Amino acid sequence: MSQTAQPPVTRSDANTAALENLFAVEPRLVGVAPAIDAVAGMRRDLILTSGPSLPFPAYTGGQRDGLLGAAIYEGFATDRAGAERAFERGEVTVAGCQTLGVVGSLAGVTTASMPVLVVEDPHTGARAYCTLYEGDTADRLNYGTYTDATRVNLDFLRDRVGPALDRAVHSHGGVPLKPIIQRALTMGDELHSRNTAATTLFTRALLPAITKTNGDDAGTLADYLSGGDYFFLRLAMAAAKVMADGMRGFGGSSLVTSMAFSCKEFGIQVAGLGDSWICGPLPTFESVRLYPGFTESDIEFMGGESVITEVVGLGGVAQAAALPLQRSSGGNAATMIARTVQMYQICAGEHPDLRIPALDYRGTPVGFDVHRIAATGIAPYLDIGIAGVGGGQIGGGVARAPLEPFLRAAEELTHLTKERNA
């Protein structure tokens, strides 16, 4: 058996190479700029949103509300009816965030004027982008709510927070994100549903730069960065997108390079299958913790691309690092540890830099292998924020990705391999 000739590139080799490329990425925040300036291909009349692209009429509920609000915010209409007409007439168009290297949180609505975090891998120049956290307010466009308060807050992010953060980041010479992510994993974060440590570590890292900026900027950033615990999620997402993109282009690899969902469907991309989305039904919850007064019938899927964190060994696969989440997503310490342990069965590797103290510093499971998922029937865990019917966040939970797209991708890969070998 040991003398059997091997084909030049096996699936295992391709997966290993893809993971090595992911591990080599050193994501760095290099600036904050309006999407129109930062994102190649962005247009004034384009609105991005979470999930594989759909035609406008397919967007319903909170995700549709978010798109309509965005069209009003960008001046294409003054009310909902006008905004719907603008989409129908093609005066404004919609596309999935990841068509342009953006990742969207929840509905993920991203317009030309919105400031985006620009994250770059200095080794390759590869970039990814994500909008800024809207704060602890109930009036958040990414949770499907567009009110006067939403607009005022978006203006504040565009006119004050974005420029101030950009100046501080430049004065600091950029901010390396992997050391913060690495450290936060030892401090109760899994960098998806929990970003408390990463947000505070980022703030402290930037503190000398903040104190050197002008007084107005310093005050703005002090209030914004000390006002909540979720700021870093957007950085974790953009960093994860750059890392995940490192796995692209490895023909024959069965590793998942992206995951995302809209209000209608959940999609994955796989290294060996190029950039096409393979879609299936929405995720299902295994455990939820809803805010008082809400029930599971209030849950609405409005899209989400923060599941890019799971693709690179964070979030739902790293729950053993974030035991405090038992209070906001359900479960206890033992179940959270067991979830991470299960994920090793469907992942091709363990992250050499991102490690979990509760598992004696074992690396996080990383690299969803569609063949392993097909063989075991085990779907990836996803830690996700939960939106409610009518808008706003109503809780958090632990979901499972649907098995279907992984099974289909495994079949397609097998088919491709047979064709090549025929």
Added chain:
Amino acid sequence: MSQTAQPPVTRSDANTAALENLFAVEPRLVGVAPAIDAVAGMRRDLILTSGPSLPFPAYTGGQRDGLLGAAIYEGFATDRAGAERAFERGEVTVAGCQTLGVVGSLAGVTTASMPVLVVEDPHTGARAYCTLYEGDTADRLNYGTYTDATRVNLDFLRDRVGPALDRAVHSHGGVPLKPIIQRALTMGDELHSRNTAATTLFTRALLPAITKTNGDDAGTLADYLSGGDYFFLRLAMAAAKVMADGMRGFGGSSLVTSMAFSCKEFGIQVAGLGDSWICGPLPTFESVRLYPGFTESDIEFMGGESVITEVVGLGGVAQAAALPLQRSSGGNAATMIARTVQMYQICAGEHPDLRIPALDYRGTPVGFDVHRIAATGIAPYLDIGIAGVGGGQIGGGVARAPLEPFLRAAEELTHLTKERNA
């Protein structure tokens, strides 16, 4: 049995009341001031140091070196020989830190001009004090090293950091410490050997105030607070001292109200035995991690009062909250969790506010009961920094307190009870 008359105050009642009083303390940083101004009873010619007071000649090694350096720093001499003469002639005197409500880190050398953190319980006005973290430098007086670099650093703390921090704290209206401690316990800290989360949380809490101070102060604080992870230990110690003092005055209580050691001996105080120290031999290490190049023969005890954190349910008894410490103190996740679980056997209660995610948010074990320790033969765990022969930190480790003083205290309490009942 249920009809048996009870004496008005049982030991159990006294212990419960003592713990309730500890739980009610809300430690708050209210300012930073030179010890001579802040600490009642402080004198220009007094130098405080860790552990039950000893006559000057009894201090040896690094603790003696620290005292001599302090005497030179305060101008009582210009060299070691002169400093020794100053102590011998009584021109300068030495006393245990806790005689004045101060707690000392390692050698704990505290002089009149040094700035101290002033921590107060607003309900009672009770206060405790601790000097400022000297930074990551090798030249630290509290590790027995006095060089030009030590002096320059102490000057900087006295002239710049202390006053800047005092202004920021006042501008902020004081800083409540219990919420930070509570949160840090969910982020990998046990608040003795690990204070990374608490230091960053404190920094972020103070950020708005820092940006409002003048530019010089802001820069000084930004550099000082973002330059290391141990700043908060001194706050945790002063907060623990105020909390632990809440247990004093409960006659009949068998709970430990303080622990401290010098280079010569380890002492405890017990609620039912007043303010006298009951002493025994120095702690022994169960697990150590030394910096490269050092062996266990290099370890030197130079004193330490940071074990006040263990008295209030932090540090060695809360290792299950600080799994990252396995890298700096030894052990693995399972042994660290087992250590906390064992401590419940010798503690009278569980802290209602300070809870551990890895134990499904069970409260930390709190209130060492000398009778339980005597009955089980289990001594308290202590997470301590390790000093080396010749000065400087050489590592960290997990130690056990000596059993002797707890056994003796249990005997004395039993004797007292018999006398009262006779």
